[in-house]
Amino acid sequence: MKKISFFTLLFSLLCTICVAQGKLNIENVRSASLRNTGTIQENHEIKGYYAFYQSDKIDKRTNEYTLQITDENLNKIKDIKFQDDKNVRLLESAYNGNSIMFLFYNSKEKTLEYRSYGFDGKQKMTYTKELGNRSKALLEMTYNMTREEGENKGLFDIENKGYVTIYPVKDGKYYSYEVNYFFTDRKKQWTYEAAEEQDDKFNSAVYLGATDSLLLFEVIKQKTMLGGNPHSWLVGLNMYTGRKSFEVNTETQGDYKFYPENISTIAGSNNFLLMGTYYDADGKIMKDQSLGLGMWTMDTKGKLIAKKYNSWEKDFSKYLNTTQRGRVADVGYLFFHKIVQTDDGNFFAVGEGYKKVVNAASSVLKGLSILAGGSGRSGSAAFKIKVTDMVTLQFNPAFEVTGAKIYDKFSNSIAMPEGAGYLSPHMMAIIVKAYGGFDYDYTKLSKEKNAFTVGYSDYEKTDEYKGGTFNSISYNDGKITTDKINLKSKASRVKVFPAKTGSVMIMEYYKKDKKLDFRMEKLN
Amino acid sequence: MRLLLLLILALPCCSLFAQQSVSYTPLLNDSVQLSRIFQSINSGYLADSAAIKGDNKKYIVEIYRSRRDDLRKMFTDNSFFYTGKINTYLAALTGRITAANPVLNKLNPRFLISKDFIPNAFSTGEGTIVMNIGLFTKLKNESQVIFALCHELAHLYLDHSNQSIRQHISSVYSDDVQEKLKALNKQKYEKNKELDLIEKKLAFSGRRHSRLHETEADSLGLILMKNTVFNVKESLACLAILDSIDTDSYPTEKELPSVLTGAGYPFRAKWLKKESGFFGVSAGEEIKNKDTDSLKTHPDCKLRIRLLEPAVGKIIMINTALNPVDPLSFNELQNNFRFEEIQYCYDSRKISRCLFLALDLYKKEPGNIYPVVMIGKCFNRMYENQKLHNLSDIVALPSPYRDKNYNTLLEFIQNISLRDMAGIGYQFLQQFAGKYASDAAFAETLTTATTHFNAH
Numbered sequence: 001m002k003k004i005s006f007f008t009l010l011f012s013l014l015c016t017i018c019v020a021q022g023k024l025n026i027e028n029v030r031s032a033s034l035r036n037t038g039t040i041q042e043n044h045e046i047k048g049y050y051a052f053y054q055s056d057k058i059d060k061r062t063n064e065y066t067l068q069i070t071d072e073n074l075n076k077i078k079d080i081k082f083q084d085d086k087n088v089r090l091l092e093s094a095y096n097g098n099s100i101m102f103l104f105y106n107s108k109e110k111t112l113e114y115r116s117y118g119f120d121g122k123q124k125m126t127y128t129k130e131l132g133n134r135s136k137a138l139l140e141m142t143y144n145m146t147r148e149e150g151e152n153k154g155l156f157d158i159e160n161k162g163y164v165t166i167y168p169v170k171d172g173k174y175y176s177y178e179v180n181y182f183f184t185d186r187k188k189q190w191t192y193e194a195a196e197e198q199d200d201k202f203n204s205a206v207y208l209g210a211t212d213s214l215l216l217f218e219v220i221k222q223k224t225m226l227g228g229n230p231h232s233w234l235v236g237l238n239m240y241t242g243r244k245s246f247e248v249n250t251e252t253q254g255d256y257k258f259y260p261e262n263i264s265t266i267a268g269s270n271n272f273l274l275m276g277t278y279y280d281a282d283g284k285i286m287k288d289q290s291l292g293l294g295m296w297t298m299d300t301k302g303k304l305i306a307k308k309y310n311s312w313e314k315d316f317s318k319y320l321n322t323t324q325r326g327r328v329a330d331v332g333y334l335f336f337h338k339i340v341q342t343d344d345g346n347f348f349a350v351g352e353g354y355k356k357v358v359n360a361a362s363s364v365l366k367g368l369s370i371l372a373g374g375s376g377r378s379g380s381a382a383f384k385i386k387v388t389d390m391v392t393l394q395f396n397p398a399f400e401v402t403g404a405k406i407y408d409k410f411s412n413s414i415a416m417p418e419g420a421g422y423l424s425p426h427m428m429a430i431i432v433k434a435y436g437g438f439d440y441d442y443t444k445l446s447k448e449k450n451a452f453t454v455g456y457s458d459y460e461k462t463d464e465y466k467g468g469t470f471n472s473i474s475y476n477d478g479k480i481t482t483d484k485i486n487l488k489s490k491a492s493r494v495k496v497f498p499a500k501t502g503s504v505m506i507m508e509y510y511k512k513d514k515k516l517d518f519r520m521e522k523l524n
Numbered sequence: 525m526r527l528l529l530l531l532i533l534a535l536p537c538c539s540l541f542a543q544q545s546v547s548y549t550p551l552l553n554d555s556v557q558l559s560r561i562f563q564s565i566n567s568g569y570l571a572d573s574a575a576i577k578g579d580n581k582k583y584i585v586e587i588y589r590s591r592r593d594d595l596r597k598m599f600t601d602n603s604f605f606y607t608g609k610i611n612t613y614l615a616a617l618t619g620r621i622t623a624a625n626p627v628l629n630k631l632n633p634r635f636l637i638s639k640d641f642i643p644n645a646f647s648t649g650e651g652t653i654v655m656n657i658g659l660f661t662k663l664k665n666e667s668q669v670i671f672a673l674c675h676e677l678a679h680l681y682l683d684h685s686n687q688s689i690r691q692h693i694s695s696v697y698s699d700d701v702q703e704k705l706k707a708l709n710k711q712k713y714e715k716n717k718e719l720d721l722i723e724k725k726l727a728f729s730g731r732r733h734s735r736l737h738e739t740e741a742d743s744l745g746l747i748l749m750k751n752t753v754f755n756v757k758e759s760l761a762c763l764a765i766l767d768s769i770d771t772d773s774y775p776t777e778k779e780l781p782s783v784l785t786g787a788g789y790p791f792r793a794k795w796l797k798k799e800s801g802f803f804g805v806s807a808g809e810e811i812k813n814k815d816t817d818s819l820k821t822h823p824d825c826k827l828r829i830r831l832l833e834p835a836v837g838k839i840i841m842i843n844t845a846l847n848p849v850d851p852l853s854f855n856e857l858q859n860n861f862r863f864e865e866i867q868y869c870y871d872s873r874k875i876s877r878c879l880f881l882a883l884d885l886y887k888k889e890p891g892n893i894y895p896v897v898m899i900g901k902c903f904n905r906m907y908e909n910q911k912l913h914n915l916s917d918i919v920a921l922p923s924p925y926r927d928k929n930y931n932t933l934l935e936f937i938q939n940i941s942l943r944d945m946a947g948i949g950y951q952f953l954q955q956f957a958g959k960y961a962s963d964a965a966f967a968e969t970l971t972t973a974t975t976h977f978n979a980h
């Protein structure tokens with residue numbers, strides 16, 4: 001099911017108040033509009049929600065805004081009022097135990113502004129970053145892309161210590177990234193500009209997580225935007241100084257090329273675990289499919305200490321009907337959204353299946369174009385990607401496969417851009433993800449790491465029910481349970497948002513009454 | 525041999541004793557009488573509306589209508605009692621006030637007892653005075669009930685409610701405010717800032733009046749009470765009870781692990797895990813205190829006691845009593861209302877509150893079957909709603925604004941799974957299966973719980 005962007009949906013829900021006939025009262029003169037709402041997260045866990053209102057107009061360029069903060073049970077905690085430019089937009093928020101950080105973006109002024117607030121509602125810190133034209137375009141591209149609901153893209157909390165932020169920049173000829181770290185226990189901040197020491201033209205980075213002293217990123221480097229052969233690097237930055245602790249090529253450290261997707265810290269040790277897909281040492285991520293899932297144990301200097309690989313061919317085939325190249329019967333290839341480690345040391349990988357199928361519409365268009373004397377170029381590829389079922393893989397603390405399960409859902413198809421046929425299945429999956437084609441929404445792990453919930457959307461077409469559904473795979477007390485919520489209701493629109501572990505927040509919008517209801521429901 | 529004989533004789537007695545259980549049958553309402561009462565409220569509304577004069581008639585009628593509609597909803601929701609026993613007793617109580625204060629006769633007040641668990645009494649302003657059973661059960665004697673009713677009668681006599689409506693309407697629709705609102709409606713910038721100032725001014729004036737009204741109602745209420753045979757010193761005791769009335773006494777954290785545990789489904793510590801919330805729980809408490817202080821419309825009860833004390837001290841009491849009307853009926857109603865508030869919560873789908881009250885009653889009366897069945901029914905209902913993802917319709921969410929003991933129960937409900945709901949409810953009932961097997965309501969509740977339990 002194609003997802004509607006969080007922002008698109010909420011920007012359309014502007015509250016308007018009509019002026020009644022006859023005498024006036026305060027409420028029908030007052031005007032306020034809801035800009036957007038979002039989650040406030042602490043270590044990937046939902047701690048609360050914000051509603052960002054325009055509460056007044058101050059002058060031609062300035063508005064008064066109100067940030068209404070609620071806790072995870074929708075109890076109102078605080079209203080924060082401030083004045084800012086009329087073009088400001090609130091992108092993300094995080095909570096680290098002693099402050100709440102908000103990331104604002106002003107498209108006209110081309111600025112990113114980070115502001116943190118304490119419990120008293122007073123601003124504790126602010127930091128403004130000016131963006132160049134190309135950086136602005138990159139940033140907008142990042143935030144306008146359909147996102148995995150409830151997963152932050154560029155702002156992350158470090159418990160009781162600070163916040164780390166990452167965003168793409170265009171610096172000179174380089175497409176690069178910039179990392180900022182804000183200490184919340186002291187008035188200090190550092191910036192790491194990757195472009196300063198960049199060789200390849202295109203670098204993009206994803207924040208993986210943090211240890212006690214390191215911030216870890218997976219950096220993909222390539223010579224050209226699409227044609228080059230991308231290489232994966234692991235970059236560790238010292239949390240306290242902002243200096244690079246190490247940068248290692250994950251393709252040359254082990255026996256295989258390794259592409260990390262998650263990190264997990266090890267209790268009582270400074271070492272950390274990296275999990276991700278691996279490829280043949282001479283394979284190419286652009287063309288080949290992964291061989292399986294691997295786990296590396298690394299030290300704080302980026303040295304590989306231990307490794308473990310599980311191949312599709314041998315290890316997973318005991319649990320799934322897999323081919324040597326990672327294709328699962330009826331499901332297709334697997335794209336991994338998240339790998340989590342629970343408090344008992346076990347790991348769970350959450351994936352979604354996809355297949356390459358013929359795009360009938362494109363073939364017809366191509367045929368008509370040729371008949372009409374054209375070149376046969378239709379703008380979309382002759383095939384599309386069919387997104388299939390959800391899959392969870394389970395591993396023991398030694399990262400040995402102990403189980404796998406397929407969760408059936410209705411498939412949907414995403415047309416691919418022209419030329420995508422030359423890409424590897426993995427690269428196609430990245431395009432599907434950017435298009436919002438996957439049904440996966442989020443994974444929320446409890447703070448104690450003893451429970452997690454995976455949320456995904458579906459569109460059911462059966463005799464009993466036809467409409468959207470929200471589905472969950474939950475792990476609690478060592479057991480996995482599934483649940484489904486039908487989203488068809490009397491409301492004009494229903495949307496499910498992430499909530500505290502084991503729950504969801506359901507938003508119902510009643511167009512006729514201009515009413516927006518939020519309710520919290522536990523999952524089964 | 526003698527010992528054996530005694531033992532044999534004692535066994536059937538034990539068994540007979542075990543089968544005996546105190547139960548409770550909810551009171552039946554006289555719907556015809558209730559319908560008549562509402563008709564009289566509606567006639568009063570029509571007459572009051574017709575009598576309003578002036579430019580702002582439309583707006584005042586609008587508020588009167590909404591007041592009438594709120595009462596209608598309470599009647600529709602079966603929120604009021606009308607039973608022979610209750611109304612006879614209520615008439616006897618209130619009759620003492622009106623008989624001793626002929627000045628009240630022209631008001632023709634109607635007294636109603638609401639099934640609501642919230643400890644409150646109120647005068648709606650059009651002649652209806654309501655006392656919730658949540659308040660009735662917390663008061664210690666008839667004199668305290670009388671003071672609460674006299675206080676509300678004083679509001680009615682002094683026309684406080686209607687005065688507030690008229691004052692609010694005349695402020696909002698005054699030429700001055702209307703002019704400002706018209707100008708603001710056209711104003712592009714800082715419109716809401718100025719609206720906030722107007723609103724604050726109006727709210728401040730409203731709150732000031734409200735506090736003044738409460739003090740006036742205490743004073744006049746005391747005068748009305750003084751003319752009766754009730755003990756006026758209980759006015760101060762009543763206010764002292766009101767001061768701490770929002771605190772729930774059931775020690776949830778201590779009790780739940782022993783009450784909700786069964787052989788096949790032991791209580792788990794993690795079910796009582798508290799959510800830390802933003803900035804820790806203590807911060808939530810800080811918000812609670814800050815907000816409740818700033819939003820309080822009633823003056824602090826301690827202050828009200830201080831203001832009333834000199835007047836009480838001056839009253840010479842002759843032939844007064846704490847319970848001069850019918851102490852037996854007072855006690856009987858207090859007892860019945862503890863069951864009725866549970867029943868009403870259940871019927872009005874306030875299941876988390878129902879469970880809380882039922883657990884409290886179970887602690888106080890462990891031999892009574894009624895709270896046992898209601899606890900079982902609450903778990904059954906929660907299970908059924910949870911299965912359909914609409915638990916939030918019947919269960920409140922934890923909040924730093926709630927009382928700690930009730931909040932602990934709400935957190936417990938959030939922490940248990942669907943399977944737990946089935947398991948806890950079933951095991952709780954199962955321990956009474958032998959004792960209450962012959963009770964139809966118990967058997968039906970246990971059958972439902974068994975079906976839920978077996979589904980997992």
